[in-house]
Amino acid sequence: MTNKIVISIDAMGGENAPAKCIEGVALFIKKNKSNDFIIQLHGEEENIISELKKNNIYKHDQIEIFKASSVVSDEDTPLTAIKNSKDSSMWNAIEAQTKKNADISLSAGNTGVMLVISRMILKMIDSVKKPALAALWPNEKGFNVVLDLGANVECDENNLVEFAEMGAALFKSIFPNEEPKTALLNIGSEEMKGTETLKKAFQKLDIVSQKNIFKFNGYIEPNKITYGESNVIVTDGFTGNISLKTAEGTAKFITDNLKKYLLSSWLSKFSLIFSYFSLKKFKERLDPRRFNGAIFLGLNGPVVKSHGATDSLGFYYSIDLCYKIVRGDLMKKIKANLNE
Amino acid sequence: MTNKIVISIDAMGGENAPAKCIEGVALFIKKNKSNDFIIQLHGEEENIISELKKNNIYKHDQIEIFKASSVVSDEDTPLTAIKNSKDSSMWNAIEAQTKKNADISLSAGNTGVMLVISRMILKMIDSVKKPALAALWPNEKGFNVVLDLGANVECDENNLVEFAEMGAALFKSIFPNEEPKTALLNIGSEEMKGTETLKKAFQKLDIVSQKNIFKFNGYIEPNKITYGESNVIVTDGFTGNISLKTAEGTAKFITDNLKKYLLSSWLSKFSLIFSYFSLKKFKERLDPRRFNGAIFLGLNGPVVKSHGATDSLGFYYSIDLCYKIVRGDLMKKIKANLNE
Numbered sequence: 198m199t200n201k202i203v204i205s206i207d208a209m210g211g212e213n214a215p216a217k218c219i220e221g222v223a224l225f226i227k228k229n230k231s232n233d234f235i236i237q238l239h240g241e242e243e244n245i246i247s248e249l250k251k252n253n254i255y256k257h258d259q260i261e262i263f264k265a266s267s268v269v270s271d272e273d274t275p276l277t278a279i280k281n282s283k284d285s286s287m288w289n290a291i292e293a294q295t296k297k298n299a300d301i302s303l304s305a306g307n308t309g310v311m312l313v314i315s316r317m318i319l320k321m322i323d324s325v326k327k328p329a330l331a332a333l334w335p336n337e338k339g340f341n342v343v344l345d346l347g348a349n350v351e352c353d354e355n356n357l358v359e360f361a362e363m364g365a366a367l368f369k370s371i372f373p374n375e376e377p378k379t380a381l382l383n384i385g386s387e388e389m390k391g392t393e394t395l396k397k398a399f400q401k402l403d404i405v406s407q408k409n410i411f412k413f414n415g416y417i418e419p420n421k422i423t424y425g426e427s428n429v430i431v432t433d434g435f436t437g438n439i440s441l442k443t444a445e446g447t448a449k450f451i452t453d454n455l456k457k458y459l460l461s462s463w464l465s466k467f468s469l470i471f472s473y474f475s476l477k478k479f480k481e482r483l484d485p486r487r488f489n490g491a492i493f494l495g496l497n498g499p500v501v502k503s504h505g506a507t508d509s510l511g512f513y514y515s516i517d518l519c520y521k522i523v524r525g526d527l528m529k530k531i532k533a534n535l536n537e
Numbered sequence: 538m539t540n541k542i543v544i545s546i547d548a549m550g551g552e553n554a555p556a557k558c559i560e561g562v563a564l565f566i567k568k569n570k571s572n573d574f575i576i577q578l579h580g581e582e583e584n585i586i587s588e589l590k591k592n593n594i595y596k597h598d599q600i601e602i603f604k605a606s607s608v609v610s611d612e613d614t615p616l617t618a619i620k621n622s623k624d625s626s627m628w629n630a631i632e633a634q635t636k637k638n639a640d641i642s643l644s645a646g647n648t649g650v651m652l653v654i655s656r657m658i659l660k661m662i663d664s665v666k667k668p669a670l671a672a673l674w675p676n677e678k679g680f681n682v683v684l685d686l687g688a689n690v691e692c693d694e695n696n697l698v699e700f701a702e703m704g705a706a707l708f709k710s711i712f713p714n715e716e717p718k719t720a721l722l723n724i725g726s727e728e729m730k731g732t733e734t735l736k737k738a739f740q741k742l743d744i745v746s747q748k749n750i751f752k753f754n755g756y757i758e759p760n761k762i763t764y765g766e767s768n769v770i771v772t773d774g775f776t777g778n779i780s781l782k783t784a785e786g787t788a789k790f791i792t793d794n795l796k797k798y799l800l801s802s803w804l805s806k807f808s809l810i811f812s813y814f815s816l817k818k819f820k821e822r823l824d825p826r827r828f829n830g831a832i833f834l835g836l837n838g839p840v841v842k843s844h845g846a847t848d849s850l851g852f853y854y855s856i857d858l859c860y861k862i863v864r865g866d867l868m869k870k871i872k873a874n875l876n877e
Contacts (some may be wrong), residue, residue, distance in 0.1 A: 337790075347724060350732055384687060384778040392690055392775065419779050420786035435732065436779055438724040439759050443780045446760035447787040450677075451823065455795070458819035465815035471808030472799060479798035483791065 201235050202523045203300045204516060205293035208240035209268040209286040211305025211505035215240055218305065219248035221512025225520075226254060228513070234520060237293055239263045240286040263297070265289045269306050271505070275313035287311060291318050294498040300523040303490075303515055305503035312348060312493060319496040324535055327356045328495030330434070330502075331367055332441070333488035333518075338425030339375070342368045345434040346441050346491060352433035354397035357381065361402055362534040363494040364429040365411035370525025371518070379406070380417035380427035382436060390416065394433075402431075408537045419443075448483065486511035490518040499527055541575050542863045543640045544856060545633035548580035549608040549626040551645025551845035555580055558645065559588035561852025565860075566594060568853070574860060577633055579603045580626040603637070605629045609646050611845070615653035627651060631658050634838040640863040643830075643855055645843035652688060652833060659836040664875050667696045668835030670774070670842075671707055672781070673828035673858075678765030679715070682708045685774040686781050686831060692773035694737035697721065701742055702874040703834040704769040705751035710865025711858070719746070720757035720767035722776060730756065734773075742771075748877045759783075788823065826851035830858040839867055 206222070208215040215238075222236055238245050242264045249255040249262075265286040269278050278285070287306050291314060293299035304311055312330070321328060331344035344364045349356065365377035381398055383391040388399065399415065406413035414427045419440050422430055432440070459465050469476070481487075485504075489511040493500040499522055503515040546562070548555040555578075562576055578585050582604045589595040589602075605626040609618050618625070627646050631654060633639035644651055652670070661668060671684035684704045689696065705717035721738055723731040728739065739755065746753030754767045759780050762770055772780070799805050809816070821827075825844075829851040833840040839862055843855040 335790075350724070382779065384690070384775055384782070419783035420789070422783070423786055423790040435724055436776065439722065439776055439780055440783045442724070443759035443762070443783040444787040446763055447784040448791055449760070450675075450763040451788060451791050454822055455819055458815045458822070459812060461815055461818070465812040468808040468811030468815075472805040472812065475798045475801055475805035475808075478801070479795055482794055482798070 201233055202520060203235045203237060203298055204519045204523070205237040205290045205297065205299035205302045206239065206516070207287045207290035207302070207304035207306055208238040208245050209265070209306070211503060211507070214305065215245050215248050217507070217509050218512055219245065219252055220509030221516055222260070223252035223254050224509060224513040225516045226257065226259065229517070229520065232259060235259055235261060237261045237263060237290070237297065237299055239265050239290040239293070240268070241265070263289060263293070269310050271307050273307055273310050275310050278307070278310040279314065279317070288314055288318070291315050291500060294319060301499045301501065301519045303501045303503060303519050305505050305507065305512065308502055311500065311502055315493055315496055315500045319498045319500070321495055322497055322531070322535065325359055325495040327352065327359070328493060329360045329363060330491050331364055331494055332491040334422060334430070334444070335483065335488060336423045336425035336428065339372070339428075340488065341422060341425070341428045341430050343422070343430040343432070343437060343441070344494065345432065345437050347434045347438035348493070349434040351435070352394070354394050354401055357394070357398040357431055357433070358401045358405060359495070359535070361405070361411070361413075361429065361431045362537070363531050364431060366530035366534045367492060367494060367522070367527060368429050370527040370530050371521050373525055375428070376412065377429050378412040378414055378427045379429040379431055380414040382419060382430055382432035382440065383416035384418065386416045386418060405537070410534050410537050486514055488514070490515035492518075492522065494531070541573055542860060543575045543577060543638055544859045544863070545577040545630045545637065545639035545642045546579065546856070547627045547630035547642070547644035547646055548578045548585050549605070549646070551843060551847070554645065555584050555588050557847070557849050558852055559585065559592055560849030561856055562600070563592035563594050564849060564853040565856045566597065566599065569857070569860065572599060575599055575601060576856075577601045577603060577630070577637065577639055579605050579630040579633070580608070581605070603629060603633070609650050611647050613647055613650050615650050618647070618650040618654065619657070628654055628658070631655050631840060634659060641839045641841065641859045643841045643843060643859050645845050645847065645852065648842055651840065651842055655833055655836055655840045659838045659840070661835055662837055662871070662875065665699055665835040667692065667699070668833060669700045669703060670831050671704055671834055672831040674762060674770070674784070675823065675828060676763045676765035676768065679712070680828065681762060681765070681768045681770050683762070683770040683772070683777060683781070684834065685772065685777050687774045687778035688833070689774040691775070692734070694734050694741055697734070697738040697771055697773070698741045698745060699835070699875070701751070701753070701769065701771045702745070702877075703871050704771060706870035706874045707832060707834060707862070707867060708769050710867040710870050711861050713865055715768070716752065717769050718752040718754055718767045719769040719771055720754040722759060722770055722772035722780065723756035724758065726756045726758060745877070750874050750877050826854055828854070830855035832858075832862065834871070
C-alpha cells in the first residue's frame with residue numbers, strides 16, 4: 198500500500214483508444230492539482246508514450262506505464278477473452294489491484310468481458326451473493342446512485358438488500374456530505390404493489406434501515422427517480438437496465454426533436470443567438486459525460502466501466518469518479534454496511 | 538347492433554368531471570363532421586345536461602344520456618366498488634356494451650376498479666389467458682403500440698405471444714395503412730439475452746410470425762423504442778409499467794430543465810419571441826394529450842382508460858381513439874389473429 202490513490206487504467210479500451218483515454222488523463226492532471234494520486238496506464242507502450250507526448254505529460258511523475266501484450270476486442274466473449282487475454286491491457290489493469298498496489302481499475306472496453314474477468318481476478322466479497330453494476334443518474338438535487346443496472350437478470354430479496362447496503366456505501370463515498378436515502382424501484386408506492394420478491398425485500402430493508410446506516414423510503418416509482426427525495430435506487434439488473442435504457446432513449450428522442458424544431462425556421466435559428474448561453478447550460482446540466490462510469494460492486498476491489506463511445510471529457514469524469522470513490526473509502530464503507 | 542359507432546362514456550370519471558369530459562365531447566363533435574357515431578353519456582343527469590348546455594350541444598341528435606346513481610371514487614378499491622357500484626357511471630358505461638349496443642367504453646376514473654369490473658362484465662375472450670393494458674407511444678415515424686403496461690405483474694411466454702397478437706390487431710385497427718411490426722422488449726438484442734420467459738416467447742413468436750399476420754423483429758432494447766423500426770412493443774406488465782413511467786419522468790425532467798434555463802436570463806427570455814412557433818410545434822409533437830388513452834385488451838369488448846388528470850383536449854383524443862378502434866374493427870382483428 199502506498200499513501201497515494203492509485204488508479205489503474207486500461208488505456209486501450211473503447212473507441213479511439215488510447216488517444217481519448219490519455220487526453221482524459223491529461224485533463225484530470227490539469228484539473229486536479231493535488232499530488233495524492235498515481236495513474237497507472239496499461240496497454241501498448243509505444244502508442245501510450247506517443248499520446249502522452251502529444252499531451253505534454255510524458256514522464257510525468259504521477260503516471261506509470263505498464264506494457265500489455267494484447268487488447269480485449271468488442272467481439273471477444275468472456276470465454277475467448279479468458280483464453281487469450283491473460284496479458285491483455287484490461288486483465289492487467291484489473292490485476293494491478295492484487296499485484297501493483299492499485300486501489301481501483303478503470304476500462305472503457307468490452308463490458309461482458311470486464312464483468313467476468315473482474316470477478317475471476319478480484320473474487321467476490323465473502324458475504325455477498327451477487328455483484329451489481331451501479332451508476333449515477335441526475336436528479337433535481339444532484340445525483341442518484343442506481344443499481345443493479347444489468348449484472349444480474351434475476352435477483353432475490355437478499356440480493357436487493359445487499360445492493361441497498363453497497364449502493365448506500367457508494368453514495369456516501371462519492372458524496373460524503375449527503376445522507377444516503379434508499380428506495381426500491383416498483384410500479385406503485387403502496388405496500389401491496391409489485392412482485393413477491395419486492396414485497397419481501399421491502400420487509401427486510403425496513404428492518405435493516407433501523408440500524409441507521411441509511412434511510413429507507415419504501416417503494417419509488419420510476420417517474421419519481423429524478424425528484425431527489427431518494428438517492429439510492431435499488432432494483433434487479435433486468436428492471437434497472439430497462440429503466441436506464443428507456444431514460445437514455447427518451448432523453449435522446451426529446452433533445453433530437455428540440456434541435457430539429459429549433460433549426461426548422463430562420464426565425465428560430467436566429468433566436469439561438471439570444472438563447473445560446475442558456476441552452477448551453479441546459480445541455481451541460483444533462484450532459485451524459487458528466488456521469489460517465491458504471492461501478493461494479495461486490496468484489497474485493499472497485500472496478501469502473503466507462504462508456505466505450507465517450508470522448509476525452511467523458512473519460513476525465515470517469516477518472517474523477519475513481520478518484521472520489523477511493524478517497525471516500527468505498528471498500529471500507531461497503532464492508533461496514535454489510536457487517537451491520 | 539346499430540350501423541353507427543356507439544361510444545359509451547363514463548362522464549363522471551377523473552378530475553374536473555363531468556366538465557372536462559363534456560368539453561371533450563363537444564370538441565369531438567366539432568372536429569368529426571360525420572354522423573356515423575353516437576356518444577352515450579353515463580352519470581349524474583342534471584350535471585351532464587348543464588355542461589351540455591354550456592357547450593351548446595344539449596339535445597344533439599348524436600348524444601344520449603343515461604342516468605347513473607353513483608360515482609366510483611379514487612379511494613374505492615375493486616372490492617368496495619363492486620359492492621357499492623352496480624349502478625355507478627363507470628359500471629353502466631361498461632355494461633352498455635352488453636345492454637345498450639355500445640361498441641366501446643371510455644372512462645377517466647379509477648384504473649384498478651375499471652380493470653376489475655370490465656373483466657366481470659365483459660368476460661375474457663375464451664382463448665385469452667390474461668388481459669393487457671396497451672397504449673400509444675410516440676416514435677420517429679408516428680406511434681408504437683406498447684403492451685402490457687401494468688395489468689399483469691407476471692407473465693409467461695404464452696401471455697406474451699397473445700399480447701403480440703392483440704397488440705398487432707390494435708395497431709392495424711388504429712393505423713389501417715401501416716404494417717404491424719412486433720418486438721419483445723429486452724435488455725439486449727442478442728438471442729441469448731434476457732429471462733427464460735423471454736427466450737421461450739422469442740421462439741414462439743418466431744413461429745407465429747411465419748403465418749404472416751405480423752412481422753416479428755426479435756428483441757428491442759428500450760433506447761430504440763422511439764426509432765419506429767418496430768411498432769408493437771411487447772412486454773410483461775411490470776417491465777412495461779417501469780419503462781412507461783421512466784419515460785414520463787425523463788420527459789418531464791428534461792422539459793422542466795429546458796424551461797428553467799430558457800427563463801433564466803432576460804436574453805434567453807427575449808429569444809422566445811423568435812423561437813415561439815418552433816418551440817410550440819416541439820411541444821405539440823410531444824404533447825402527452827395527443828396519445829391519451831390506454832386500451833384494455835383481451836375482453837369481449839374494448840375498454841379505454843383516459844388519464845384522470847387530462848383536460849378536455851386530452852379527453853377529445855381518447856374519444857377519437859375509441860372512434861378509430863371501432864371503425865378499424867378491433868375485435869374482429871383480435872379474434873382473427875388469435876385464431877391463426
